[in-house]
């Protein structure tokens with residue numbers, strides 16, 4: 316199968332600290348990959364290194380056969396990398412609609428299509444980013460990643476810290492984006508159960524290295540590997556994050 | 563009384579032109595640019611040369627002064643400033659204060675240390691009385707022109723896509739860049755426009771503020787007051803801060819001439835004790 320995204324022996328981190336010590340992965344068009352691993356194992360660093368906002372120490376990244384390693388983050392985004400950051404990072408002084416239009420690029424994912432995917436955002440279109448609930452912020456972050464019309468969408472723990480009912484709503488939307496619309500995606504999660512049914516393949520990170528890579532379905536059945544490297548429990552401690560609603 | 567108010571507003575409008583670029587670059591890139599006044603001075607001297615030496619009509623010299631300062635700003639940004647974006651504030655202060663001294667000495671060498679004026683055309687001189695208020699023609703021009711520009715800036719910032727991209731970059735430069743916004747280019751463009759507006763302010767304000775080589779040093783304090791009091795998150799903050807500063811400075815010098823500049827410092831200290839984030843800072847930003 317043709318390769319859409321290829322990461323080759325990527326070494327990256329912050330300042331002088333190396334967090335990822337040689338991670339490789341590849342993604343075919345329309346394929347979805349789960350990236351699993353416990354707290355602090357380097358999942359976000361991997362995503363951010365593909366986006367281009369970490370320090371790179373080595374390795375290469377290719378998108379559609381084109382080497383994008385030397386490109387700035389904004390050039391990578393225009394080349395086709397879509398990003399849904401873990402902290403959501405909604406632009407607070409922009410309205411919901413401006414959050415979308417400010418980064419929009421031509422393509423199938425139009426404003427109307429995003430609103431169709433998340434009707435809640437259409438209702439809140441004139442509200443400012445800082446006035447949204449956590450779930451709405453996450454929907455906006457996903458919509459904002461989509462409206463860049465990327466070749467591949469990188470989602471960093473999109474279900475983190477959300478109420479179960481919102482998680483269901485988001486999973487339905489993500490299933491539609493990935494399965495029905497065929498968007499290639501990398502989906503980071505700590506909780507394997509939630510995402511392995513949506514993805515084709517999975518990869519487990521531990522202390523900056525890949526310790527398992529394979530089929531999603533096979534991994535779902537493999538309790539031994541899951542228990543060794545990933546949290547399978549339903550409940551997990553809520554981590555501190557920026558408050559969803561402020562002012 | 564109303565005449566003082568009128569003069570104060572004109573003065574404040576000029577301060578706004580001079581300082582608004584500074585507040586945007588400070589908010590966008592966290593760049594402390596003490597040399598902002600040097601770009602204003604460049605616009606002022608540009609107008610002096612164009613009008614007094616080359617006989618360019620005054621109203622035509624204003625956009626040219628804008629353009630000249632914008633181009634100089636752009637050139638400095640792309641060659642020098644880009645290297646200090648990620649440096650500490652102390653490095654930025656030392657670097658830009660160095661630029662100020664170089665600009666002061668360079669202008670002194672080329673143009674001499676005496677104060678210069680732009681020759682105003684006849685139709686802009688003198689006053690007329692409207693409803694008992696003495697209105698200077700030139701100050702009226704300043705108020706109208708700067709008022710229109712302030713409204714235009716606000717519209718661009720709040721309504722255009724360029725404005726929303728700029729605000730996004732101010733909110734979170736890292737994420738804005740990761741989502742395809744060329745923050746460096748946006749900053750260079752903003753820096754150029756801010757320098758251009760300062761140049762326009764320098765050209766317009768030469769008459770009111772006086773123009774000599776020490777201009778960037780003399781008015782540095784005023785710019786910083788506008789930025790600290792007005793905040794860096796909007797256009798309206800610096801705008802209102804400029805008006806307050808302009809009116810209180812004119813009124814202070816008229817009613818309390820012995821106190822001189824202390825009037826504005828007293829007001830600034832009072833405001834900052836009352837609202838340490840600045841008068842118009844967004845509540846709990848970030």
Ligand SMILES: Nc1ncnc2c1ncn2[C@@H]1O[C@H](COP(=O)(O)OP(=O)(O)OP(=O)(O)O)[C@@H](O)[C@H]1O
Pocket residue numbers: 329332334352353354355356357358359360361401505
């Ligand atoms: N900005 C930073 N500067 C320095 N070190 C960092 C920074 N961000 C993360 N780290 C370190 O890098 C390592 C990997 O962090 P990373 O955020 O990639 O983990 P993660 O798998 O995404 O964890 P989580 O599930 O908590 O989001 C951790 O040891 C962390 O302490």
Ligand SMILES: [Mg+2]
Pocket residue numbers: 358359360401471472
């Ligand atoms: Mg993470």
